[in-house]
Amino acid sequence: MELDQIRIEISDTDQQLLGLLSKRRALALAVAEAKLAQNKPIRDQKREQELLVSLIEKGKPLGLDAGYVTKLYHVIIEDSVLQQQAKVQGQLNGENGPVCRVAFLGRQGSYSYWATQKYFTRRAEKLIEIGCDSFNEIVQAVETGHADYAVLPIENTSSGSINEVFDLLQHTRLSIVGELTHPIKHCLMGLPGTNLANIRQICAHPQVIAQCSNYLQSLSQVKIEYCEASSDAFERVRQAKDLSVVAIGGEEGGALYGLEVLGRDLANQKDNVSRFIVVARKAIAVAKAIPAKTTFIMYTGQQPGALVDALLVLKQHGISMGKLESRPIPGNPWEEMFYVDVLANLEDYAMTRALDELNRITRFVKVLGCYPSEDVSPTQVQS
Numbered sequence: 145m146e147l148d149q150i151r152i153e154i155s156d157t158d159q160q161l162l163g164l165l166s167k168r169r170a171l172a173l174a175v176a177e178a179k180l181a182q183n184k185p186i187r188d189q190k191r192e193q194e195l196l197v198s199l200i201e202k203g204k205p206l207g208l209d210a211g212y213v214t215k216l217y218h219v220i221i222e223d224s225v226l227q228q229q230a231k232v233q234g235q236l237n238g239e240n241g242p243v244c245r246v247a248f249l250g251r252q253g254s255y256s257y258w259a260t261q262k263y264f265t266r267r268a269e270k271l272i273e274i275g276c277d278s279f280n281e282i283v284q285a286v287e288t289g290h291a292d293y294a295v296l297p298i299e300n301t302s303s304g305s306i307n308e309v310f311d312l313l314q315h316t317r318l319s320i321v322g323e324l325t326h327p328i329k330h331c332l333m334g335l336p337g338t339n340l341a342n343i344r345q346i347c348a349h350p351q352v353i354a355q356c357s358n359y360l361q362s363l364s365q366v367k368i369e370y371c372e373a374s375s376d377a378f379e380r381v382r383q384a385k386d387l388s389v390v391a392i393g394g395e396e397g398g399a400l401y402g403l404e405v406l407g408r409d410l411a412n413q414k415d416n417v418s419r420f421i422v423v424a425r426k427a428i429a430v431a432k433a434i435p436a437k438t439t440f441i442m443y444t445g446q447q448p449g450a451l452v453d454a455l456l457v458l459k460q461h462g463i464s465m466g467k468l469e470s471r472p473i474p475g476n477p478w479e480e481m482f483y484v485d486v487l488a489n490l491e492d493y494a495m496t497r498a499l500d501e502l503n504r505i506t507r508f509v510k511v512l513g514c515y516p517s518e519d520v521s522p523t524q525v526q527s
């Protein structure tokens with residue numbers, strides 16, 4: 145067969161695959177309705193196990209190895225669970241309106257832009273993008289009613305917690321209503337024709353610079369230009385029209401600005417992933433069928449063992465902690481506010497009791513929000 149002919153057949157097969165994936169997604173959404181009617185949790189890892197075992201068996205005579213089938217189905221099942229969660233949540237809170245106005249850092253092509261697209265395609269028919277130049281501006285856009293939601297990066301596997309966002313949460317009246325993780329693949333991006341040997345200036349956001357610090361140390365002759373977002377870095381390179389100026393950012397984003405990849409995998413950690421939170425003016429309730437996270441801040445005071453006592457309250461109520469972070473309290477040098485993520489629904493009896501006790505034994509507790517957990521850990525099977 146001729147190359148062109150084979151490619152026509154491949155494209156045709158891909159079209160059929162897409163059709164089948166779309167049909168599978170629609171079936172999963174129908175399953176969500178049935179589960180709600182029967183009061184069953186959305187995730188069913190026993191069913192996933194059975195499905196994977198059977199698919200691995202069915203794949204073998206077709207020449208599809210177990211690793212390939214497992215990897216594919218982890219992606220498909222994660223999507224299916226997150227689609228179902230979004231649907232159930234939308235019904236419960238009357239969200240998922242036709243139009244959502246969402247504030248995020250940067251413009252088209254920034255990492256926050258892609259995270260926003262990913263989160264809201266499951267929830268809104270139309271997204272109105274409100275690009276901002278700082279985290280403060282993003283929060284203000286929602287506080288003043290110019291935006292319905294904000295998407296904020298909160299931590300990254302290479303650079304750790306994003307302190308500026310933690311500090312903004314201390315003072316805002318907004319609530320956390322969602323989370324998502326997004327892989328951050330830093331590339332060196334330049335105008336076509338750029339030669340790596342001639343670069344003199346790199347434009348990037350300070351977080352990006354922190355995440356690529358090992359790589360940047362090897363480029364001591366190059367000037368670093370701090371930018372408001374990766375999209376801003378791309379725009380500067382486009383406008384500079386100077387082949388010695390490059391940006392760090394995502395490949396897809398850079399391509400929107402006419403830039404090409406000069407280097408990949410620049411982050412300190414191989415698996416460079418950011419966790420984003422979604423905030424809104426109104427807190428939400430999380431459906432019982434969905435695993436929930438609650439985030440709160442507390443000030444324990446400085447007496448010996450105060451933090452231990454607070455954490456013991458969680459232990460006594462069987463509540464698992466996902467993250468504990470401390471941040472200074474402005475105006476009170478060396479005093480710390482603790483941020484705690486727990487894997488619990490705010491409406492659970494155990495959580496209500498734990499919060500009552502924490503209110504009693506600490507100086508201050510503020511719930512920042514309860515939201516669906518998007519950690520869909522892949523189900524493993526023995527192959």
Ligand SMILES: C=C(O[C@@H]1C=C(C(=O)O)C=C[C@H]1O)C(=O)O
Nearest residue numbers: 172175186187188191192221224
């Ligand atoms: C679709 C379902 O919901 C979830 C998603 C699954 C899937 O996509 O195959 C399997 C089990 C559940 O975790 C289901 O329960 O059948």
